[in-house]
Structure formats: C-alpha cells, structure tokens
Amino acid sequence: MKKALVNKIIPFSCVDGPGNRTAVFLQGCNFSCQYCHNPETITVCENCGECVAYCKTGALTFTAGKMSYDSSRCVLCDACIRHCRKLSSPRTELLSAQETMERVRRNMPYIRGITVSGGECTRQAEYLKELLRLAKAEGLHTLLDSNGSYAFREDEELLDLCDGVMLDVKEADVQLHKELTGCDNQQVLDNLVFLAEKKKLHEVRTVVMAEHFRAENTILCTGKLLKSYLSEQNIRYKIIKYRSVGVREPYRSRLVPPSDEMLERLGKLAEDIGFKEIIII
Amino acid sequence: MRSISMERVEQTRQAMLDTVKSATLTHEQKVAAMANLADSLLEVLDYPEGLEDMLFVPFEKQLICDLNEGHAPLRPRYIVPDYEKFMREGSAFLQLPPPKDIWEAVNYLLIFYKHVPSVTNFPVYIGNIDYLLDPFIKDEQEAKKAIRLFLLQIDRTILDSFCHANIGPKATRAGYLILELEKELEQAVPNLTLKYEEGVTQDDFALAAVEASLHSAKPSFANHKMFTSELGEDYVIASCYNGLLLGGGSYTLSRLLLGHIAERAENIEDFKNRVLPQVMETMAAYMDARIRFIVEESGFFENNFLAKEGFIYRDRFSAMYGLVGMAECVNTLMKKEGKTCRFGASEEADRLGVEIMDIIDAFNRKHKNIYCGATGNSFLLHAQVGLASDTGSSPGCRIPIGEEPESFPEHLRHCEKFHKYFPSGIGDIFPIDTTVHKNPEYVLDIVKGAFKNQVRYLSFYEKDSDVVRITGYLVKRSEMEKLKAGQNVLQDTTALGLGGTENGHLLERKVR
Ligand code: SF4
Numbered sequence: 142m143k144k145a146l147v148n149k150i151i152p153f154s155c156v157d158g159p160g161n162r163t164a165v166f167l168q169g170c171n172f173s174c175q176y177c178h179n180p181e182t183i184t185v186c187e188n189c190g191e192c193v194a195y196c197k198t199g200a201l202t203f204t205a206g207k208m209s210y211d212s213s214r215c216v217l218c219d220a221c222i223r224h225c226r227k228l229s230s231p232r233t234e235l236l237s238a239q240e241t242m243e244r245v246r247r248n249m250p251y252i253r254g255i256t257v258s259g260g261e262c263t264r265q266a267e268y269l270k271e272l273l274r275l276a277k278a279e280g281l282h283t284l285l286d287s288n289g290s291y292a293f294r295e296d297e298e299l300l301d302l303c304d305g306v307m308l309d310v311k312e313a314d315v316q317l318h319k320e321l322t323g324c325d326n327q328q329v330l331d332n333l334v335f336l337a338e339k340k341k342l343h344e345v346r347t348v349v350m351a352e353h354f355r356a357e358n359t360i361l362c363t364g365k366l367l368k369s370y371l372s373e374q375n376i377r378y379k380i381i382k383y384r385s386v387g388v389r390e391p392y393r394s395r396l397v398p399p400s401d402e403m404l405e406r407l408g409k410l411a412e413d414i415g416f417k418e419i420i421i422i
Numbered sequence: 423m424r425s426i427s428m429e430r431v432e433q434t435r436q437a438m439l440d441t442v443k444s445a446t447l448t449h450e451q452k453v454a455a456m457a458n459l460a461d462s463l464l465e466v467l468d469y470p471e472g473l474e475d476m477l478f479v480p481f482e483k484q485l486i487c488d489l490n491e492g493h494a495p496l497r498p499r500y501i502v503p504d505y506e507k508f509m510r511e512g513s514a515f516l517q518l519p520p521p522k523d524i525w526e527a528v529n530y531l532l533i534f535y536k537h538v539p540s541v542t543n544f545p546v547y548i549g550n551i552d553y554l555l556d557p558f559i560k561d562e563q564e565a566k567k568a569i570r571l572f573l574l575q576i577d578r579t580i581l582d583s584f585c586h587a588n589i590g591p592k593a594t595r596a597g598y599l600i601l602e603l604e605k606e607l608e609q610a611v612p613n614l615t616l617k618y619e620e621g622v623t624q625d626d627f628a629l630a631a632v633e634a635s636l637h638s639a640k641p642s643f644a645n646h647k648m649f650t651s652e653l654g655e656d657y658v659i660a661s662c663y664n665g666l667l668l669g670g671g672s673y674t675l676s677r678l679l680l681g682h683i684a685e686r687a688e689n690i691e692d693f694k695n696r697v698l699p700q701v702m703e704t705m706a707a708y709m710d711a712r713i714r715f716i717v718e719e720s721g722f723f724e725n726n727f728l729a730k731e732g733f734i735y736r737d738r739f740s741a742m743y744g745l746v747g748m749a750e751c752v753n754t755l756m757k758k759e760g761k762t763c764r765f766g767a768s769e770e771a772d773r774l775g776v777e778i779m780d781i782i783d784a785f786n787r788k789h790k791n792i793y794c795g796a797t798g799n800s801f802l803l804h805a806q807v808g809l810a811s812d813t814g815s816s817p818g819c820r821i822p823i824g825e826e827p828e829s830f831p832e833h834l835r836h837c838e839k840f841h842k843y844f845p846s847g848i849g850d851i852f853p854i855d856t857t858v859h860k861n862p863e864y865v866l867d868i869v870k871g872a873f874k875n876q877v878r879y880l881s882f883y884e885k886d887s888d889v890v891r892i893t894g895y896l897v898k899r900s901e902m903e904k905l906k907a908g909q910n911v912l913q914d915t916t917a918l919g920l921g922g923t924e925n926g927h928l929l930e931r932k933v934r
C-alpha cells in the first residue's frame with residue numbers, strides 16, 4: 142500500500158471539526174498561499190541536508206544523501222524549518238494508512254472522528270482513501286480539510302468515504318486567487334457547489350486580511366453560489382482572522398490583520414446572505 | 423477517660439487564646455477552631471499499638487493522618503441525609519410539613535441544612551437539588567428567582583466549599599435552571615457534580631453542564647454507571663468527590679501518607695512486605711476504634727433527629743480508607759532501587775503504582791468492620807486530595823503538577839489505571855484553554871471516552887476563570903487575593919486554597 146508523508150498527528154484537536162478529533166496533517170500542497178501559517182508543509186523535502194547544521198539536539202542526521210529525523214531528540218525549536226529554503230520540513234514521517242490508523246486508535250474512545258488536513262490531503266489520494274476506509278470501519282466520523290483543488294466530482298469513492306469537507310474559499314476573483322495562492326480557483330468554486338449538492342460541505346472558510354484581497358466579495362460570491370442550499374442545510378461559515386504567526390517573508394511584513402469591526406461586519410454579511418452558523422476566530 | 427499532662431493543657435490553652443485573637447479567622451471559623459481545641463483534650467479512643475509513632479509526630483514523620491477529626495468524635499465525619507424523604511414527609515423535629523410550592527421547598531431545605539452536622543460543621547451533601555426542586559416548578563421565571571436566592575444563601579451561609587450538590591443523571595427543567603444560574607453567579611459554594619451516563623443523560627444537558635463548567639468551574643462529571651455498579655442507584659457525591667450511600671455517609675476518614683511510608687522502607691520488597699502492611703493494619707485498627715466510639719458510645723445514632731426520623735440509617739454508613747502521595751511513594755521507591763523513572767512518565771513507575779494499589783485494595787477487602795455492612799463490611803478506598811499544609815505530597819494518585827505528560831491522551835490513560843480502585847472518590851482536574859475556540863463537544867467527547875475506560879470523575883475549568891478548582895473544592899481567585907492582602911474572607915476553604923496554591927502550585931496545572 143502506498144505510504145504518505147505525514148507532517149504531524151495531533152491526538153486531540155478541538156479546532157478541526159466537531160467534538161474531539163485526531164487531526165492528521167499530510168506534507169505537500171499545490172497552493173502556496175501568501176498567508177500560509179505553516180509554509181513548511183508546502184513542499185516535500187529535497188534532502189539537501191542544509192538544515193542539519195541548525196539542529197542543536199542531534200535530532201537530524203544526513204547520511205548517504207538522505208535526511209533522517211529522531212522525534213525523541215527533537216525539542217521542537219523550529220530552527221530547521223526556519224532555515225529550510227524550500228518551504229519544507231525534515232520532521233516528517235513516511236506512514237502507511239495502517240500505521241497512521243494505529244496512532245489514531247491510541248486516542249479511542251476519546252475521539253469521535255478524524256480530520257485529514259495538510260498541506261493538501263487530496264494530493265495523496267490513494268493513502269487518504271485507505272485511511273478513511275479504516276477509520277470508517279472503526280465507526281469514526283471522517284472530515285477532510287481541503288483547498289478545493291481536487292476534482293471531487295471524479296472520485297465518487299473518496300466522496301463516499303468522507304462525511305464532509307471543510308473547504309477553503311480563499312478568494313472569489315480568479316486573478317486575485319492566483320496572486321494569493323499561485324493557482325486559479327475554478328476547481329474550488331466547482332467543488333463548492335458540487336459538495337453542497339452532495340451534502341458533503343461541512344464548512345466554508347475564508348481568511349481575512351485588512352486590505353489585500355477582497356473578503357467581502359468572496360463571501361458574497363460564496364453566498365450566491367450556495368444560495369439554493371443554505372435554506373435546507375447547515376453549512377458553517379468560518380471567518381478566520383489573518384495572524385502573522387508562522388507566516389514567511391516577504392508576506393509577513395506586508396500583510397495586515399483585519400480589525401475586529403471588519404470581521405464583525407463580514408460576519409453580519411454572511412448572516413444576511415443566509416448562513417446560519419458563523420464562526421469568527 | 424485517660425488523663426493528660428498539664429503541659430498539653432497549657433499548649434492547648436495558648437492555641438485557644440491565639441484563636442480568639444486571630445485577625446484572619448471569621449467568627450464562625452473561630453468557634454469551630456475553639457471546639458476542635460476543646461475536643462483535643464479528651465482521650466477516650468483505644469489506640470492500636472504503634473499508632474503514636476505514626477500519627478502523633480510532626481508532619482514530616484507522620485505515616486498516618488486523621489485529618490483533624492479530633493479525639494472524641496461526636497458525629498460521623500460525613501452525613502448524607504435523604505432529602506427526598508424530607509420533601510415527601512417534612513420533619514417533626516424541625517416542625518415543618520412537606521413543602522407545597524417552590525418557595526417553601528427552597529426555604530425548608532435551607533432550614534434543614536442548618537441541622538446537618540459534619541466534620542466542618544457544614545453539610546457536605548445538600549441533595550440532588552434538581553430532582554428535589556423540579557416537582558415544584560410551575561412558572562419558570564418564578565422558579566428561577568427562587569433557585570437563585572437558594573443558591574445565593576447557600577454560598578453566603580454554608581461557608582465551606584466541601585458542601586456538595588448533585589444534579590442528573592437525567593435532564594430536568596430545574597437542572598437547566600441550576601446550570602444557568604451557576605454560570606451567572608460564579609460562586610464557589612456549593613460544589614456541584616453531574617451524575618453522567620451516556621445514553622441516560624441527554625447530550626444537550628451534558629453540553630450545558632460543560633459550558634457551565636468552562637465558565638464557573640462546575641459541575642464536575644461523575645461516572646454514573648461505575649458508581650451505580652459499585653454502590654447501587656442510591657449513591658451520592660459528597661464533599662470533594664466522595665461516593666457515599668444516600669441516607670448514610672462515612673464515619674471517618676484517615677489517610678496513608680504513602681510518600682512518608684516509602685521513606686521508611688529499604689527497597690520495594692521491604693515496602694510491599696513489611697512497612698506498608700504494618701501501617702495499613704494500624705490505620706485500619708485506628709479507624710475501627712473511632713467507628714466503635716461513634717456507634718457504641720457517642721449516642722449520635724440514638725439521639726440525633728436525623729437518625730430518629732429516618733433521614734439517615736446507621737446501617738447505610740461506611741468509612742473511607744484514604745491515601746495520598748502515590749507519586750512521591752513510587753518515585754522514592756524507584757530512587758531506592760537506583761532508578762530515575764518517575765510516576766506518570768514511565769510505564770515501569772506506573773506499574774509499581776498499580777501493584778501498590780492492588781496490595782492496598784486486597785488488604786482493604788480482607789479487613790472487616792461489622793459497622794460497615796452497607797459496603798460488605800469493608801471500608802471504601804479514597805484518593806484523598808491533600809491538605810493545604812501538605813508539602814511534597816501529591817493528591818491521591820495524581821501526577822504531580824508540573825510533571826503532567828505533554829499529551830492529554832496519555833494523561834487520561836494514567837487516570838484509567840487508578841480510578842477504578844476508589845468508590846469513595848478519586849478525580850482529576852483539567853484546565854482548558856477556550857480562548858482559541860469554543861467547542862464544548864470536545865470536552866463532552868473526552869468525558870464519554872474516559873467513562874468508557876473506567877475513569878471515575880473529571881473536573882474542568884477555563885484556565886483564566888475566577889472560580890478555580892483547587893484539589894477537589896472550589897475557591898475564587900479574587901477571594902484568595904483578598905486573604906493574601908490580610909483581609910478576612912467569608913469561606914474557610916479560601917485559606918485552604920491559598921495554602922494549596924502556595925505549597926502545591928495548584929494554579930500551574932498543564933492547560934489542555
Ligand atoms: S527540510 Fe529543507 S533544508 Fe532540510 S533537507 Fe529538506 S529541503 Fe533541505
């Protein structure tokens with residue numbers, strides 16, 4: 142079975158969906174968002190070995206052109222990540238779905254489900270489906286956290302295995318979406334409607350910054366696309382305040398967090414459009 | 423009665439005078455302290471051999487502690503009246519008929535509480551108050567007002583956070599009102615427990631309880647299924663978190679100071695085979711002597727109206743066999759074996775803890791006391807939470823503060839290993855950070871999981887809330903600040919809380 146590169150597993154998470162869940166973060170993303178607060182999950186380590194020199198605890202070693210990582214010696218100082226010039230991390234593990242499920246099982250019966258996040262979880266679809274299958278077999282609720290670049294329409298199997306998707310709608314305008322993430326957003330908007338139609342849209346999320354990009358337009362546009370579904374389904378809208386923690390330069394110095402008034406105004410807007418549950422964090 | 427030395431009389435007289443002149447004790451606290459001092463002059467109990475060296479020595483040398491129960495117990499330590507009966511029938515002694523409406527219900531209960539003695543002179547159990555009051559709710563607004571005044575009076579006149587109310591397991595209108603009010607009032611008293619069982623307690627009610635607990639540090643959650651299986655349907659949670667029988671209570675509670683006992687042993691084998699058994703034997707014999715005096719000589723069960731009118735029954739009483747400092751005990755023994763592994767952080771250390779519990783449990787099952795018929799003539803094990811004056815001793819089987827595992831699941835796994843031994847109480851406390859996200863279902867999922875895995879009792883509080891859980895009881899941070907500044911405060915537990923936070927770093931628990 143195909144293994145996946147796992148960035149980390151959070152045993153108990155209260156912020157990745159309803160109730161208590163184990164959150165699995167996969168390495169690698171096809172977007173490269175300016176405001177990404179964990180940019181070290183974006184690319185897969187190239188084994189250049191540069192970061193080894195910055196590790197003071199001996200958690201990292203570089204032999205025969207390969208990195209290896211010993212989590213028991215790591216003190217999570219993040220020096221390696223800060224010095225990686227390729228938006229990657231040496232602190233990943235190659236795990237099979239079964240091995241991942243073993244870790245998840247340790248947290249049962251305390252959790253009600255799992256959330257697979259990233260990076261972008263759909264980049265490792267084979268593994269993802271196997272993991273969801275195993276989780277379902279244990280009676281766990283399954284959620285995906287996705288940037289929406291995957292053609293869910295063409296993967297019925299995946300859709301059947303997940304109970305819902307938390308979808309990032311980062312920007313409604315194509316050009317601005319490209320500027321923000323490096324990719325266009327047609328697939329994202331298609332998924333928005335498709336997932337709602339299939340009753341698998343658990344939550345829509347938009348990160349809000351003070352000036353750049355236009356959250357207002359994005360919320361309006363999302364509302365318009367979901368109009369016919371909002372009355373019969375509870376689709377949560379999570380409006381996320383941009384925070385500079387973890388964000389890389391040069392964006393960190395450029396991007397500005399929004400005011401609380403602005404967030405409130407946006408929340409009100411989403412409410413007026415017909416979203417019943419709005420969370421501002 | 424045995425005679426005592428003049429020297430001891432003089433010491434006691436001095437302590438009494440100091441009590442009279444104290445600047446920080448309230449009037450009620452002085453009266454209670456004076457009574458304890460007077461009682462300390464009596465010598466009527468038959469002490470078992472060897473007790474003196476284990477009990478009547480400075481704290482660092484003590485192996486057994488009797489938690490200031492005094493020398494001549496005039497009542498059982500914890501009393502758990504059957505308030506349902508009182509609501510049904512009233513009381514001849516109190517000259518009260520059964521209440522007819524919500525105002526009479528709260529008023530009569532408040533009167534009754536005045537007459538329920540305990541070791542602190544305040545009632546440690548005040549009823550399953552939602553079930554007691556629910557039948558009287560007609561108009562919700564009016565009921566809310568009545569219950570608000572009821573809770574207010576309890577907080578301001580029962581000056582001790584060991585006073586405990588229960589709610590649940592099923593949702594009632596009164597239950598919701600109580601949770602709502604506790605959120606509004608943010609009071610330390612009464613301590614509150616929801617008897618919780620998945621499938622019996624409605625999720626919505628349990629979530630309201632979680633929200634209240636993240637707001638004002640209560641209620642705590644008791645594993646209803648587990649308590650019922652051990653004590654039957656008619657059990658209550660009293661004082662800190664003690665499972666006791668309704669219409670009964672506990673005659674007495676002494677505790678093994680496991681950390682100190684370990685110091686006396688050469689090594690693990692010596693501890694298990696020689697030192698611990700001796701101390702266990704002595705403490706059980708001491709408790710037997712106390713119980714004998716209460717039952718056979720004090721006259722309590724013959725004369726007190728609670729017993730005469732059938733609000734309590736002698737044969738519903740048991741006694742609590744307590745222990746404290748498992749962490750220190752295990753760590754000390756490991757050190758004696760030349761090992762550095764620590765309780766709560768290593769499999770090996772935890773395994774030793776479990777072995778010690780098995781030994782204590784087996785001893786307790788074997789030791790019989792004819793006055794504990796309600797619990798199979800055995801005492802009930804109790805993981806005692808400590809005293810404010812304790813130093814270098816962690817509550818019951820808790821992992822010392824500052825050494826908790828990084829991972830929350832691991833911490834819960836640790837609870838799973840120990841909670842099952844203690845029908846008369848053990849509990850763990852978790853401060854929760856809700857600043858990032860409000861997700862009460864997260865907490866409820868943890869309760870559900872824990873109770874499936876033999877965890878008995880859990881408490882949560884928001885890391886920054888004013889009401890905080892000290893070891894088992896609640897205290898307001900703002901009141902501790904006042905006391906620290908030399909002002910006097912209403913509740914006696916505030917002083918315990920202050921001592922606890924200073925000696926036990928209780929506000930530095932790992933936030934989850
Ligand atoms: S994490 Fe970055 S710096 Fe380290 S080896 Fe991989 S690519 Fe190189």
Ligand code: SF4
Binds near residue numbers: 197214215216218
């Ligand atoms: S985070 Fe861990 S692996 Fe990276 S430099 Fe620090 S100790 Fe080394």
